[in-house]
Amino acid sequence: MTGGSTTGDDGSTAPAPLAPEKRQPWPLWEVFVRSSRGLSHVHAGSLHAPDAEMAVRNARDLYTRRNEGVSLWVVPASSIITSDPDAKGQFFESPQGKDYRHATYYTKSDGVKHL
Amino acid sequence: MATAPAVDQMPSGNRSEARTETEDERAGREQFERLISEDSRIEPRDWMPEAYRKTLARQISQHAHSEIIGMQPEANWISRAPSLKRKAILMAKVQDEAGHGLYLYSAAETLGTPRDKMTEDLIAGKARYSSIFNYPAVTWADMGAIGWLVDGAAIANQVPLCRASYGPYGRAMVRICKEESFHQRQGFEILLELANGTPAQKEMAQDAVNRWYAPSLMMFGPPDDDSPNSKQSMAWNIKRFSNDELRSRFVGMMVEQVKVLGLTLPDDEIRFNEDTQQWEHAPLDWNEFKEVLAGRGPCNAQRMERRREAHEDGAWVREAAAAYADKRAATAQQKAA
Numbered sequence: 361m362t363g364g365s366t367t368g369d370d371g372s373t374a375p376a377p378l379a380p381e382k383r384q385p386w387p388l389w390e391v392f393v394r395s396s397r398g399l400s401h402v403h404a405g406s407l408h409a410p411d412a413e414m415a416v417r418n419a420r421d422l423y424t425r426r427n428e429g430v431s432l433w434v435v436p437a438s439s440i441i442t443s444d445p446d447a448k449g450q451f452f453e454s455p456q457g458k459d460y461r462h463a464t465y466y467t468k469s470d471g472v473k474h475l
Numbered sequence: 476m477a478t479a480p481a482v483d484q485m486p487s488g489n490r491s492e493a494r495t496e497t498e499d500e501r502a503g504r505e506q507f508e509r510l511i512s513e514d515s516r517i518e519p520r521d522w523m524p525e526a527y528r529k530t531l532a533r534q535i536s537q538h539a540h541s542e543i544i545g546m547q548p549e550a551n552w553i554s555r556a557p558s559l560k561r562k563a564i565l566m567a568k569v570q571d572e573a574g575h576g577l578y579l580y581s582a583a584e585t586l587g588t589p590r591d592k593m594t595e596d597l598i599a600g601k602a603r604y605s606s607i608f609n610y611p612a613v614t615w616a617d618m619g620a621i622g623w624l625v626d627g628a629a630i631a632n633q634v635p636l637c638r639a640s641y642g643p644y645g646r647a648m649v650r651i652c653k654e655e656s657f658h659q660r661q662g663f664e665i666l667l668e669l670a671n672g673t674p675a676q677k678e679m680a681q682d683a684v685n686r687w688y689a690p691s692l693m694m695f696g697p698p699d700d701d702s703p704n705s706k707q708s709m710a711w712n713i714k715r716f717s718n719d720e721l722r723s724r725f726v727g728m729m730v731e732q733v734k735v736l737g738l739t740l741p742d743d744e745i746r747f748n749e750d751t752q753q754w755e756h757a758p759l760d761w762n763e764f765k766e767v768l769a770g771r772g773p774c775n776a777q778r779m780e781r782r783r784e785a786h787e788d789g790a791w792v793r794e795a796a797a798a799y800a801d802k803r804a805a806t807a808q809q810k811a812a
Binding site for chain 1: 520567570571574577578581584589590591646647650654793796797799800803804
């Protein structure tokens with residue numbers, strides 16, 4: 361223990377190698393925060409915790425220190441299924457060239473009120 | 476639909492350097508180059524050059540370590556804060572620093588480095604952190620000077636990082652910058668109160684500013700002509716401004732703010748150069764910077780020892796939490812059976 365002094369020493373002794381800790385790494389959890397009633401939960405970040413209960417508590421301390429949320433979700437990162445990142449092009453191809461799905465496609469009615 | 480294990484886990488593969496690139500790698504590289512040239516963002520599962528991954532993993536983990544080590548000089552003053560209000564503020568700030576470290580560790584983890592590995596590297600003395608935290612905080616006024624100068628320099632550095640090309644890093648920085656501005660203001664307020672206090676208090680404030688000024692300027696890193704990695708980082712849109720540009724901008728802000736404090740900066744060479752449109756300052760002692768970086772600063776050994784101690788003292792808590800989680804999972808399974 362170095363004591364409360366902040367002035368410090370400059371002892372240049374190298375630390376002894378650390379004894380390996382006998383534990384599995386805590387699982388990774390993804391955190392979703394609802395910032396206020398009426399809004400969806402939005403991904404805020406991730407954290408490590410040994411179980412779901414600790415994950416929720418840690419998420420509160422880590423992601424809502426300034427009233428950022430009224431509700432939290434934590435999800436084991438390993439449970440999230442994602443689209444294949446290598447198949448981006450083909451997978452999201454369907455809406456390409458289908459501008460008629462947007463209101464802005466229809467220009468003949470420009471100037472008509474309340475349409 | 477692929478069943479990928481985690482949202483932000485890196486894909487395997489793309490670990491090649493010397494051999495000819497595969498079709499997939501070529502497509503990945505082309506997409507990477509296109510995204511960078513469009514000033515778009517790279518996300519964890521995208522293909523990226525190995526050097527880009529390494530640079531980011533090193534920078535983000537060092538940044539995380541700095542936040543964690545940075546708790547020490549201030550935590551030391553919590554029990555000696557001059558009022559309950561100042562104590563509560565300091566505790567909130569130190570808690571924020573822990574949070575910032577965790578946001579950044581999460582971001583670094585998306586590049587494939589496990590969390591525990593980063594902690595081990597720090598404790599084993601293999602990883603670096605900002606050399607500023609190897610200076611001692613000897614008086615209460617240092618809490619003011621650290622907030623105003625050190626957090627001020629950190630903000631000047633970090634605001635452009637919100638636009639870093641690596642998505643998780645940029646997002647972590649946005650969150651951090653939002654929280655950081657209170658840090659600088661509370662430091663300024665501490666100095667302002669001392670500067671308007673008794674002559675001894677004012678002297679203490681001036682002394683703290685004198686000691687923290689040069690180290691805070693060195694936080695921007697070595698001068699541009701001695702910063703070999705900067706150019707590549709800027710080409711990759713990780714860094715947006717050079718070390719000297721950011722340092723100059725910072726000096727320009729401080730030179731005005733110090734007037735409000737009624738104090739002075741320990742540098743009589745500060746001037747605005749009309750030709751270069753840059754603020755100039757007295758030369759900095761880069762030998763000192765290198766010494767501190769090499770582990771020979773006033774508090775390096777103490778900071779490392781304290782971090783190690785905290786990690787070891789917490790081992791039983793981590794073990795107990797894991798054991799409790801296992802026990803509850805087993806009980807739940809029994810009930811279900």
